[in-house]
Amino acid sequence: MRVYDEGNTRTTAVFTIKYLRAFGLAVTNDSFADHSWYFRNALVRANYNDYKSNIFATNEYLRRFFGNLLLGESNPLQNRELRIVP
Secondary structure, three states: OOOOOOHHHHHHHHHHHHHHHHOOOOOOOHHHHHOHHHHHHHHHHOOOOEHHHOEOOOOHHHHHHHHHHHHOOOOOOOHHHHOOOO
């Protein structure tokens, strides 16, 4: 199992797993651990705006992550795609 680099992402992952399990979904920690850096950066991109640079928050990367987790999709989860280049 991979170790998370910081606690906020780990806390968010644990909360999300518990939340999804409350709805009867058989979710494990594996995807969160294997893609912890991507998950963290996707959370940032879902909330980051820089209007002066024409950069807007997007849920696209979280949608890919959860598409893989919940729907069996095979979206590539590569951190380089989350990079912001103004």
